[in-house]
Amino acid sequence: MLRTQTCGDLRKSHLGEAVTLCGWVDKYRDHAGIVFIDLRDRYGKTQVKFDLAENSDIQKSARGLRHEDVIQVTGKVCARPDGQANPKLATGEIEVLVRDMVVLNKSATPPFEPDGQTLPNEELRLTHRYLDLRRPALQKHMLLRHQLAKAVRDYFDRLDFLEIETPMLGRSTPEGARDYLVPSRVHEGAFYALPQSPQLYKQILMVAGYDRYYQIARCFRDEDLRADRQPEFTQIDVEMAFVERDDIFRIIDGLVAEMVRTVRNEELPLPLPRYTYQEVMETYGTDKPDLRFGLPIVDVSEIVRDSGFGVFKQAVEQGGRVRGLCVKGAAEKFSRRILDNDLKNLVGEYGAKGLAYFKVAGGKLESSIAKFLNDEQQQAVIAKMQGEDGDLLLYVADAWKVSCAALAALRNRLGRELELYDPASINAAWVVDFPLLTWNPEENRWDAEHHPFCSIVDEDVQHLAGDPGKIRAQSYDLVCNGYEAASGSIRIHDSAIQQQIFDLLNISPETAQAKFGFLLDALKYGAPPHGGIALGFDRWVMLFAGCDNIRDVIAFPKTQRAGDLMTGAPSQVDSRQLRELHIKIDAAAAQPGKPESAETVKTPNG
RNA sequence: GGGGCCGUAGCUCAAUUGGUUAGAGUACCGGACUGUCGAUCCGGGGGUUGCGGGUUCAAGUCCCGUCGGCCUCGCCA
Numbered sequence: 001m002l003r004t005q006t007c008g009d010l011r012k013s014h015l016g017e018a019v020t021l022c023g024w025v026d027k028y029r030d031h032a033g034i035v036f037i038d039l040r041d042r043y044g045k046t047q048v049k050f051d052l053a054e055n056s057d058i059q060k061s062a063r064g065l066r067h068e069d070v071i072q073v074t075g076k077v078c079a080r081p082d083g084q085a086n087p088k089l090a091t092g093e094i095e096v097l098v099r100d101m102v103v104l105n106k107s108a109t110p111p112f113e114p115d116g117q118t119l120p121n122e123e124l125r126l127t128h129r130y131l132d133l134r135r136p137a138l139q140k141h142m143l144l145r146h147q148l149a150k151a152v153r154d155y156f157d158r159l160d161f162l163e164i165e166t167p168m169l170g171r172s173t174p175e176g177a178r179d180y181l182v183p184s185r186v187h188e189g190a191f192y193a194l195p196q197s198p199q200l201y202k203q204i205l206m207v208a209g210y211d212r213y214y215q216i217a218r219c220f221r222d223e224d225l226r227a228d229r230q231p232e233f234t235q236i237d238v239e240m241a242f243v244e245r246d247d248i249f250r251i252i253d254g255l256v257a258e259m260v261r262t263v264r265n266e267e268l269p270l271p272l273p274r275y276t277y278q279e280v281m282e283t284y285g286t287d288k289p290d291l292r293f294g295l296p297i298v299d300v301s302e303i304v305r306d307s308g309f310g311v312f313k314q315a316v317e318q319g320g321r322v323r324g325l326c327v328k329g330a331a332e333k334f335s336r337r338i339l340d341n342d343l344k345n346l347v348g349e350y351g352a353k354g355l356a357y358f359k360v361a362g363g364k365l366e367s368s369i370a371k372f373l374n375d376e377q378q379q380a381v382i383a384k385m386q387g388e389d390g391d392l393l394l395y396v397a398d399a400w401k402v403s404c405a406a407l408a409a410l411r412n413r414l415g416r417e418l419e420l421y422d423p424a425s426i427n428a429a430w431v432v433d434f435p436l437l438t439w440n441p442e443e444n445r446w447d448a449e450h451h452p453f454c455s456i457v458d459e460d461v462q463h464l465a466g467d468p469g470k471i472r473a474q475s476y477d478l479v480c481n482g483y484e485a486a487s488g489s490i491r492i493h494d495s496a497i498q499q500q501i502f503d504l505l506n507i508s509p510e511t512a513q514a515k516f517g518f519l520l521d522a523l524k525y526g527a528p529p530h531g532g533i534a535l536g537f538d539r540w541v542m543l544f545a546g547c548d549n550i551r552d553v554i555a556f557p558k559t560q561r562a563g564d565l566m567t568g569a570p571s572q573v574d575s576r577q578l579r580e581l582h583i584k585i586d587a588a589a590a591q592p593g594k595p596e597s598a599e600t601v602k603t604p605n606g
Numbered sequence: 607g608g609g610g611c612c613g614u615a616g617c618u619c620a621a622u623u624g625g626u627u628a629g630a631g632u633a634c635c636g637g638a639c640u641g642u643c644g645a646u647c648c649g650g651g652g653g654u655u656g657c658g659g660g661u662u663c664a665a666g667u668c669c670c671g672u673c674g675g676c677c678u679c680g681c682c683a
Contacts, residue, residue: 033640047643067633086643109634111616117632117644118618123675176683196683223682224607349609349679405679451683549676560676 002072002104008044010091014077019096021046022104024134025069026115035062036095039073040115042139047086047095048073058101068107068114068131074100122551126565129556141553144263145541149216151262152236152537155255161212161238166201168194168218174507174515175452177221180231183581194220197534200519202239203453203491206530207522211241216537222562227549228483228539231562236540238488239532245474245490248533249274249430252478252486255535256428263544264426272478274430285323285408290482291429292421295414297407299323300395303380309372311354315397323403324356324395326385327414331359331392346413347396347406355410356395360387412482424546428480433457436473437504445506450475452505453498453519454489455531468504478535480543488533495523 003022010019026040035050050062065071075098086092112120114134119125125132132138153163172179172193179193195201197219205213217237225231236255240247249271257268273291280289283296300323305316312322327333334343344355358365358381365378373381385393394410396403415421436456437446446468448454456464457472464471475489492498498520502512512520541553551557558564578585 027643027645029642029645031640031642031645032638034642035640036642036645038643049641052640081641084641084643088643092643109616111633113617113633115644116617120617121613121675123613124617126675174683178682199683221682224680226682227677229682351679448683454683559674561674563674565675 006043007039007041007046008090010046010077010094010096012079012093014094015079017077018074019077020072020074021048021096022070022072024107024114025065025067025071028065028067030063032063035059035065037062037065037071037073039071040134044090046091047080047089048075048098049078049095050098050101054097055099058098061103062098062101065103066107066109068110069103070105070107072102072104073098123559123565126551126557126559129566133555138552141541141545141547142555144545145553147262148259148541148544149537151258152214152216152255155258156212156214156238159212159251161214162210163215164205164210164213165215166195166198166217170195170201173200174511175448177223180220180222183583185580185582188582196221197235198237199451199453200516202237202532203519203530204522206239206241206491207525207527209241209528211528211530213240213532214238217534225558225560225562228542230538230550230554231558233550234537236486236535236537237532238534239530241528241530243490243529243531245432245476245531248476248488248490248531252533252535256478259540259544260426268426268428272428272430274432276433277431277435278433280431281404284411285404285406287431287434287477288479288482288484289408290412290415290421290427291479292425292427292481293415295325295327295411295420297323297325297403297411298385300381300384303377303384304373307373307377309356309369311356312372312395312397318399320397320399321403322395322397323407324385324393325407325411325414326387327392327394327418328388329390330414330418331361331390333418334392343394343410343413347410350405350409351402352396352398352406354397356397358393360389360391360393362389365393426480426543428478428485431477431479432475433472434475434477435469436460436471436475437468439469446504448501448505449473450487450489452501452507453491455492455497464500464504474531476533478533480540483539483543484536485539485543486533486535488531490529490531493523493527493529495520495527498523 002020004020007021007023021039023039023041026038026045029036033052037048037050038045039048050059052059073096075096077094078097080093080095110131111124111128112131114131115136133142156163169182169192172181172191177196179196182192182194184190184192195217198215198217202213202215215237217235218232219235220232222231223229238252240251253270253272256272257270260266260268277287280287282299283289285297299321301316301321304312304322307313315322339355339357347355356369358367358370360366360382363382364370365373365381370378381387381393385391387393396406396410398406434449436449436454438449440447450473455474457474460471473489475487477484478486492501499509499512502509538550538553542548542550545553547553556564556566563569
C-alpha cells in the first residue's frame with residue numbers, strides 16, 4: 001500500500017504517529033515559509049503542512065503543487081495550535097507535518113475544480129466526468145447507490161430469492177418501447193435486441209421452478225429522454241411463483257422499508273397505503289400522484305352546469321368536467337399576471353383551453369367571472385371545495401383526460417412553489433386496479449396498458465366479450481413523491497387465456513406464435529401462477545439522494561440525445577466492421593456532425 | 607416530431623437603445639509573505655462572443671439557418 005491511512009481517518013487519537021497519506025491537492029495555501037495543502041480522497045480531507053524548518057527541499061517543491069496533483073506524503077500527526085482547529089473538517093483538529101513527499105502524478109490545469117464554489121454547466125461536467133465524480137456530492141450519491149444495492153441483495157437473500165442473470169442479447173418483441181438493436185455477424189440481416197426488461201425470461205424462470213427470483217438488471221429503451229429517464233437504466237427485477245397480489249405487496253413493502261432503514265435509519269410504517277387507479281385519477285389527475293401533500297382535485301361539474309358561464313356550461317354539456325383546486329390562503333399569493341400567463345400557460349401545455357379562478361372573500365366568490373354564478377351556486381361551490389375566506393380556487397373546464405393532466409401539473413407546481421411538503425421526505429403508496437386496456441383510436445384497436453401478459457381481476461372476466469374497457473388488470477404501480485417507482489402485475493399462466501388476450505389486442509395466433517412462441521410453449525408445460533414487479537433503481541437512488549435528475553446518481557450517464565460526451569459514443573465505425581455485419585449506411589445518414597469520436601471533444605487548453 | 611430556456615476568457619457571470627479598445631471574480635503565470643483553511647497583497651498573460659449566413663455606417667446585442675446542453679409535450683407495453 002502506498003498509504004497507511006486515508007484522508008478521512010486521522011483524529012487527535014493519532015497524535016505523534018508517523019503516517020503516509022495519498023490524495024489529490026484540493027487547495028494550497030503558500031505562505032513562503034510554510035505551505036498548507038488540503039489533501040483530498042473520497043474519505044475526506046486532511047491538512048498537511050510543509051515547514052521550511054522541517055525539510056527545506058521538500059518545502060520548496062511543495063510550493064509548486066497545484067490543484068488536482070496526486071501526491072504521497074509521509075509525516076507526523078500533530079495537533080493544531082490553540083484556536084487553529086478547523087471545525088469544517090472531520091480531521092480538523094490535527095494536521096500532518098510532512099517529512100517526505102512524492103508527486104505521484106502532476107495534473108494538467110483542470111477545466112473546473114471538483115470542490116469549486118460554483119458548479120460548471122452539465123455539458124462540461126459530463127465531458128470531464130472523472131473530475132465531476134471527484135466532487136463530494138457525486139461521491140455521496142455513488143456510495144448511496146452502493147448501499148441501496150447491497151441492502152436489496154441482503155434483503156432478498158434473507159428471503160430465499162435467487163439472483164439470476166438473463167441475457168443482454170435477446171430477441172426483439174413487438175410492442176413496448178423501441179429496441180436497441182445489435183446486428184449479428186453470423187446471421188446475415190438478423191439482429192439481437194437489448195432487453196427493455198427481463199420480463200419474458202423471468203416468467204420462464206418461474207415455469208422452470210425458480211419460484212423466487214430477483215436481479216439488479218440493466219435495461220435499454222430507445223425512447224426520448226427526460227430528467228428521470230435514461231436510455232440504459234437499472235431495475236430491481238422481481239418475480240415470484242405461487243403468489244397473489246398481496247404477497248407481492250408484502251415483499252416489496254418490506255424491501256422499501258429496508259431501504260429506508262438502511263439509508264435513513266428510519267422505520268417506515270407498513271403496509272404502504274393502497275389506492276385504486278380511479279381514486280387517484282379523480283383526486284390527483286395522475287396515476288403517479290405526489291402524496292407528500294394534499295391539495296385534492298374537486299369536481300364541481302354538477303353545480304356549474306346550469307350557471308351562466310358558457311365555458312363551464314359547454315364543457316359539461318360536451319361530456320367534459322369542471323374540476324379545480326382549493327389553494328388554502330393563497331388568494332393574494334398570485335398576481336393576475338401569474339394567473340393569466342404563467343399558470344394558464346402551464347395548463348395550456350396539457351391541452352386546457354383556459355384557467356378560471358376565484359378568490360373566496362366574505363363567504364362569496366370574487367373574480368371577473370363570479371357574476372355568472374348565482375348566490376346558491378357560489379355557496380355550493382365554496383362548500384364542495386371546502387373553501388374559506390382567503391382561499392384561491394382554480395378551475396379547468398375540459399375533457400376528462402385534459403382536466404386530469406392539466407390539474408395534475410398545476411397541483412405539482414403549487415405544491416412545490418408553496419412548499420406544501422418537506423422535499424426530503426419519502427412518501428410511497430400503491431396504485432392498483434389499472435385498466436387492462438386502452439383504446440387506440442388511430443389503430444382502431446385495444447392496446448395493453450401494462451403488457452400483454454398481465455392477468456385480469458377475476459370478477460372482470462365477464463367483460464372480456466362485452467366491454468373490454470371495463471376490465472381491470474391485476475397490475476400495480478408503486479408511486480413515490482410523484483414518480484412511478486415500481487410497476488408490476490400478476491401474470492397470465494394459462495396459455496388459453498393468454499390467447500384470448502392476444503385476440504383482444506388483435507395479435508393473431510400466428511403472430512403470437514412467431515413473436516412469443518417460446519413463452520406460450522413454456523406456459524403449456526406446467527406454469528405455476530406467478531407475478532412480479534420491477535423497481536426503477538436509479539429513481540429510488542435519486543429519491544433518497546434528494547435530487548431531481550437521474551444523471552446525478554449514475555456514474556456515466558448519457559445526454560438527452562443519448563450521447564456520451566466523455567467517450568463520444570455513439571460513433572461511426574470502420575467500414576470493415578460494417579461489412580462483417582452486412583450493413584450498408586444510407587449515404588444521407590452518414591453526414592458528419594453527428595456524435596463523433598472523443599478526439600473532437602473539447603479538451604482543456606486546446 | 608412539437609414547445610421553451612441557454613451558449614461571451616479555462617470556469618462562473620456582466621456588457622445600457624445596436625455604438626468607442628468586450629469587463630469582473632476565480633483559475634493560470636511571475637513576485638512578496640511562517641498559522642492558513644474560499645489565505646492575503648502586487649504584477650501579468652488570456653476572447654473565432656458555439657458555428658454559418660444576413661440586415662446595418664456599426665452586431666455579443668436584431669433576423670435566418672445550424673450544432674450542442676437542459677426542461678417539457680408526444681413517446682416510454
